[in-house]
Amino acid sequence: MDDRKLEVLRAIVEDYVSTQEPVGSKAVAQKHALGVSAATVRNDMAYLEEAGYIQQPHTSAGRIPTAKGYRLFVDRLGKIKPLSAAERRAVHRFLSEAIDLDDVVTRTVRLLAQLTHQVAVVQYPSLNRSSVRHLELVSLTPTRLMIVMITDTGRVEQRYAELPAELSEADVLELRRLVNEQLQGRRLADAPRIIAGLAALARPELRDNASALARVLLDTVAARTEERVAVAGAANLTRDGNFFAGSMRPILEALEEEVVLMQLLGRADSNALLTVRIGDENEIDDFRETTVVTAGYGPGSVVGHMGVLGPTRMDYPGTIAAVRAVARYVSEILEQNR
Amino acid sequence: MDDRKLEVLRAIVEDYVSTQEPVGSKAVAQKHALGVSAATVRNDMAYLEEAGYIQQPHTSAGRIPTAKGYRLFVDRLGKIKPLSAAERRAVHRFLSEAIDLDDVVTRTVRLLAQLTHQVAVVQYPSLNRSSVRHLELVSLTPTRLMIVMITDTGRVEQRYAELPAELSEADVLELRRLVNEQLQGRRLADAPRIIAGLAALARPELRDNASALARVLLDTVAARTEERVAVAGAANLTRDGNFFAGSMRPILEALEEEVVLMQLLGRADSNALLTVRIGDENEIDDFRETTVVTAGYGPGSVVGHMGVLGPTRMDYPGTIAAVRAVARYVSEILEQNR
DNA sequence: GACTGGCACTCCCGGACTGGGAGTGCCAGA
DNA sequence: TCTGGCACTCCCAGTCCGGGAGTGCCAGTC
Numbered sequence: 001m002d003d004r005k006l007e008v009l010r011a012i013v014e015d016y017v018s019t020q021e022p023v024g025s026k027a028v029a030q031k032h033a034l035g036v037s038a039a040t041v042r043n044d045m046a047y048l049e050e051a052g053y054i055q056q057p058h059t060s061a062g063r064i065p066t067a068k069g070y071r072l073f074v075d076r077l078g079k080i081k082p083l084s085a086a087e088r089r090a091v092h093r094f095l096s097e098a099i100d101l102d103d104v105v106t107r108t109v110r111l112l113a114q115l116t117h118q119v120a121v122v123q124y125p126s127l128n129r130s131s132v133r134h135l136e137l138v139s140l141t142p143t144r145l146m147i148v149m150i151t152d153t154g155r156v157e158q159r160y161a162e163l164p165a166e167l168s169e170a171d172v173l174e175l176r177r178l179v180n181e182q183l184q185g186r187r188l189a190d191a192p193r194i195i196a197g198l199a200a201l202a203r204p205e206l207r208d209n210a211s212a213l214a215r216v217l218l219d220t221v222a223a224r225t226e227e228r229v230a231v232a233g234a235a236n237l238t239r240d241g242n243f244f245a246g247s248m249r250p251i252l253e254a255l256e257e258e259v260v261l262m263q264l265l266g267r268a269d270s271n272a273l274l275t276v277r278i279g280d281e282n283e284i285d286d287f288r289e290t291t292v293v294t295a296g297y298g299p300g301s302v303v304g305h306m307g308v309l310g311p312t313r314m315d316y317p318g319t320i321a322a323v324r325a326v327a328r329y330v331s332e333i334l335e336q337n338r
Numbered sequence: 339m340d341d342r343k344l345e346v347l348r349a350i351v352e353d354y355v356s357t358q359e360p361v362g363s364k365a366v367a368q369k370h371a372l373g374v375s376a377a378t379v380r381n382d383m384a385y386l387e388e389a390g391y392i393q394q395p396h397t398s399a400g401r402i403p404t405a406k407g408y409r410l411f412v413d414r415l416g417k418i419k420p421l422s423a424a425e426r427r428a429v430h431r432f433l434s435e436a437i438d439l440d441d442v443v444t445r446t447v448r449l450l451a452q453l454t455h456q457v458a459v460v461q462y463p464s465l466n467r468s469s470v471r472h473l474e475l476v477s478l479t480p481t482r483l484m485i486v487m488i489t490d491t492g493r494v495e496q497r498y499a500e501l502p503a504e505l506s507e508a509d510v511l512e513l514r515r516l517v518n519e520q521l522q523g524r525r526l527a528d529a530p531r532i533i534a535g536l537a538a539l540a541r542p543e544l545r546d547n548a549s550a551l552a553r554v555l556l557d558t559v560a561a562r563t564e565e566r567v568a569v570a571g572a573a574n575l576t577r578d579g580n581f582f583a584g585s586m587r588p589i590l591e592a593l594e595e596e597v598v599l600m601q602l603l604g605r606a607d608s609n610a611l612l613t614v615r616i617g618d619e620n621e622i623d624d625f626r627e628t629t630v631v632t633a634g635y636g637p638g639s640v641v642g643h644m645g646v647l648g649p650t651r652m653d654y655p656g657t658i659a660a661v662r663a664v665a666r667y668v669s670e671i672l673e674q675n676r
Numbered sequence: 677g678a679c680t681g682g683c684a685c686t687c688c689c690g691g692a693c694t695g696g697g698a699g700t701g702c703c704a705g706a
Numbered sequence: 707t708c709t710g711g712c713a714c715t716c717c718c719a720g721t722c723c724g725g726g727a728g729t730g731c732c733a734g735t736c
Contacts, residue, residue, distance in 0.1 A: 024699050037709050042700070060699050060715045099557075100496050110594075136486065138472045148474065148486060148494065156486065156494050158438055160675070219437075234572055235590035252573035256448075337498075362728050375680050380729070398686045398728050 001051070006077060007034060008044045009053055013065050013073045017313055022062030067279030067312060070291070074276050074316050081317045083325050087115070095329050101125070101154030105230050108306060108330050113233025115322040118310035119255065123265050124228040125153035125303040125334070127221065132183045132191065137176045137213075142166040145213065149220055151188070153303055154337060161216040164208045171206060175213060178202060183217075191221040227304075229261045236310070250286035251309075260284065264292050265305040272296075274324055279312045293319050295327035299335040306330070339389070344415060345372060346382045347391055351403050351411045355651055360400030405617030405650060408629070412614055412654050419655045421663050425453070433667050439463070439492030443568050446644060446668050451571025453660040456648035457593065461603050462566040463491035463641040463672070465559065470521045470529065475514045475551075480504040483551065487558055489526070491641055492675065499554040502546045509544060513551060516540060521555075529559040565642075567599045574648070588624035589647075598622065602630050603643040610634075612662055617650045631657050633665035637673040644668070 011032040015023040025041040028034070034041065045063055048054045053069035056062075065073070083091070094111055098104040105122050112120035130151035138146040145161045167175075178201060182194050195217050202210035234255060237248055254260045263284065274295045280288050291314055294307030306327055308319060349370040353361040363379040366372070372379065383401055386392045391407035394400075403411070421429070432449055436442040443460050450458035468489035476484040483499045505513075516539060520532050533555050540548035572593060575586055592598040601622065612633045618626050629652055632645030644665055646657060 022699090026699080038699095039709055039711090040707085042702095043708085046701080056700085058716065061717075062699065100498075133478075134476045134484075136474050136476070138474070138488070140471075146472075146488070148488070150476070150484070150486070150496070154496075156496055158488070158492075158494055160438075232594055235587055235594065238587040238590065249573055249576040252576065256570055256573065360728090364728080376728095377680055377682095378678085381679085384730080394729085396687065399688075400728065 001047075004034060004036070005044045005047060006072075007032065008041055009048055009065070009069060010073065010077045012045075012048075012054055012063055013069065013077070016064050017315055020313065022057055022064050024062040027062075065313075067281065070278045070312055070316070071281075074278070074320075078317045078320070080321045080324075082321050083115075088325065091115075091326060091329055095326075095333055098333070101156075104154075104330065104333060108326060109230040109232040112306065112308055112322065112326055113236060115326070116308045116310070116315075116319045117233075117236050117239060118308040118314065118319065119231065119233045119236055119251075120306070120308045121255075121261055121265060122230045122306040123262070123304040124230070125151070125155060125298065126227055127151065127155065127157075127188050129187070129189070129298070129301065129303045130155065131185055131187045133185075135176070135179045135183060135217075137172055137179070139167060139169065139172045142168075145172070147213070147216055147220065149217075153298075153334065157220050159216050159220050161213050163212050167209055171209070175202070175206065175210065178210075179213070179217070188221050192218055195221070227258065227262055229258055229265070231255050231261070233308075247286075247289060251290070254284070254286055264309065265294050265307055274320065274327075276316070276320065291316075293323050295323050297327040297331045297334070299331060303334070339385075342372060342374070343382045343385060344410075345370070346379055347386055347403070347407060348411065348415045350383075350386075350392055350401055351407065351415070354402050355653055358651065360395055360402050362400035365400075403651075405619065408616045408650055408654070409619075412616070412658075416655045416658070418659045418662075420659050421453075426663065429453075429664060429667055433664075433671055436671070442492075442668065442671060446664060447568040447570040450644065450646055450660065450664055451574060453664070454646045454648070454653075454657045455571075455574050455577060456646040456652065456657065457569065457571045457574055457589075458644070458646045459593075459599055459603060460568045460644040461600070461642040462568070463489070463493060463636065464565055465489065465493065465495075465526050467525070467527070467636070467639065467641045468493065469523055469525045471523075473514070473517045473521060473555075475510055475517070477505060477507065477510045480506075483510070485551070485554055485558065487555075491636075491672065495558050497554050497558050499551050501550050505547055509547070513540070513544065513548060516548075517551070517555070526559045530556055533559070565596065565600055567596055567603070569593050569599070571646075585624075585627060589628070592622070592624055602647065603632050603645055612658065612665075614654070614658065629654075631661050633661050635665040635669045635672070637669060641672070 008028060011028045012023050015027060025038040025045060029036065029038040029041045045054065049056065049063065052066060053072060054063040055066050057064065091111060095104065095107055098107050105124055109120045109122040112122070130153045132149060133152045134150045136148040138148070140146055143163045143166055145163060145167065147159045147161060149157045179198065182198060183191060186194060195214050198214045199207055199211035234252065237251060264282065277292045279291065282288070282290060282292060289312060290309055291312045292307055292309050294305050296302035296305050298304060306323070308323060346366060349366045350361050353365060363376040363383060367374065367376040367379045383392065387394065387401065390404060391410060392401040393404050395402065429449060433442065433445055436445050443462055447458045447460040450460070468491045470487065471490045472488045474486040476486070478484055481501045481504055483501060483505065485497045485499060487495045517536065520536060520539070521529060524532060533552050536552045537545050537549035572590065575589060602620065612631070615630045617629065620626070620628060620630060627650060628647055629650045630645055630647050632643050634640035634643050636642060644661070646661060
């Protein structure tokens with residue numbers, strides 16, 4: 001495939017993204033200074049269509065890119081356009097004002113939605129990849145205990161335990177020391193094993209209570225592996241003709257299904273810094289017309305993913321740059337708060 | 339206004355809600371067994387239109403209710419239809435499986451959306467109306483302190499404080515005792531006053547650190563009066579012809595603006611068990627075509643509001659029943675966890 | 677006086693039709 | 707290999723039109 005054909009493809013992608021209308025040979029020849037006539041462009045277009053990069057909505061209409069065409073564009077043609085200095089400053093300031101983890105995530109997801117004009121999705125730092133920073137036990141009544149777990153990524157989980165026997169304040173102190181000794185600094189993925197042996201380490205008189213506590217702890221670290229995600233920018237779905245009414249419904253529904261969102265984010269290859277899945281590269285049926293751009297973030301290692309979701313016809317260079325920049329800033333912030 | 343006219347209005351509201359189409363005199367006379375002819379119904383309709391309860395989209399079309407008409411329907415004609423026993427059981431089971439406050443709110447908002455087929459909104463228990471159950475101080479480094487505040491409604495807030503001087507473990511214990519002594523059981527609304535006097539109560543050597551801590555505490559209880567809300571069921575906006583594309587955008591946008599949502603929920607008269615605001619009774623422009631049904635909830639006193647939001651053309655008896663029932667169950671659950 | 681059947685009238689809605697325009701494919705010539 | 711020309715295709719928006727649903731009013735009946 002020669003260079004000019006690639007240029008024609010680039011022209012089609014760029015024009016179609018900005019106008020949302022099939023682009024014809026004449027427009028390409030004129031606006032993009034290829035130095036050839038419309039007829040020549042037509043020949044190239046015929047080739048590109050044959051090869052599956054573009055298609056015609058109907059005879060005698062202009063061409064629009066296929067998923068395969070976008071893929072080629074992203075891989076070989078799109079030069080990522082970095083954020084402006086002003087944008088970078090704004091991102092930085094907005095994120096550094098966050099007061100806690102919840103706030104970081106909320107701000108991040110809004111920022112992404114605003115920068116990209118798409119729907120943004122941010123996964124909370126995964127519990128599995130976090131470690132225990134501190135466990136707090138608070139005695140509510142002699143037989144009722146509140147457990148608060150704080151992770152190094154700033155997540156706070158709380159649970160209640162009903163105890164089989166009464167517990168004195170001194171007992172609570174002892175249990176608190178025990179669980180912290182055993183669990184502090186440990187990765188949550190390793191926690192279940194440790195918790196299993198916990199009761200055996202307590203004084204015999206405390207053993208019943210300790211195992212009740214262990215059961216709840218186990219639930220805290222394991223069962224709630226279900227991950228949380230934040231979403232923003234749903235209104236962007238209605239942007240110009242982003243989605244025609246018909247295909248909007250299932251997407252709005254999916255946005256409220258953690259499972260689906262996690263699939264979209266998680267399928268991202270964790271090794272890659274940034275993943276772009278275009279159209280039917282998403283294996284979920286409702287997202288055949290959708291592109292998902294995701295990036296991992298975290299202090300050092302990846303503890304979660306974030307991304308945006310929009311029509312395949314999106315501004316790839318801009319979107320990719322925004323997602324990458326925001327993921328980096330968030331990682332920095334988590335690093336600082338470590 | 340005689341009884342038959344009211345019956346005609348009821349027929350129009352009910353038919354229009356279920357068919358979404360202007361209803362004509364013939365349909366009313368036939369289906370609703372009023373024992374009179376279509377011509378008579380026409381006379382009544384002319385009266386109802388004159389009085390502002392119904393209107394004609396255009397000459398020679400059927401009638402649709404106005405906001406005033408819905409209002410009359412809700413106030414005088416709608417007999418609330420209670421949930422079925424099966425529904426009640428399902429609600430109860432689903433909510434009682436919640437593991438913490440976050441989970442209660444998440445489940446509640448989904449449940450409401452599903453029961454009513456509308457957009458549901460649930461406010462987290464207001465910090466202002468909660469009291470402090472426990473304050474936990476965790477020393478991260480000698481000059482960095484994590485503060486975790488737990489309220490009696492189960493909310494957990496965390497903050498970090500940078501300290502002017504180093505703090506020993508014993509000092510942390512002392513401060514923890516001090517702040518808990520002073521604040522435990524106090525309502526958050528009263529907390530700022532108490533916190534202001536906090537530093538003065540500490541040992542002179544701890545005073546600088548205590549006031550740094552106090553500043554952060556103040557921020558925790560006061561600044562974050564900004565309330566949180568959960569939303570679900572946005573996909574229901576696309577239901578049949580619920581909202582025409584044009585009016586959907588601003589509503590999706592509003593759903594991501596806490597401020598607007600709080601306005602919608604909060605304007606609810608706190609004394610009323612249940613509030614229905616129809617069409618232009620909402621003072622927000624984008625919600626002129628929208629009805630909001632809200633209820634307060636809480637253990638004993640009201641600590642937050644929940645509700646649903648949909649087109650004025652909604653199933654009032656069913657929606658009202660659902661909101662009321664869910665609010666009651668949630669209140670019960672909070673009562674139990676107190 | 678309240679109700680009813682009849683009737684003329686209004687207006688929306690969907691389908692059929694049409695002309696213009698944008699874009700294509702192909703071909704012959706440079 | 708590229709280009710200008712040309713016939714062809716098909717969408718789109720506008721117009722026109724008939725059917726149908728619903729109304730308002732009126733004169734007649736109980």
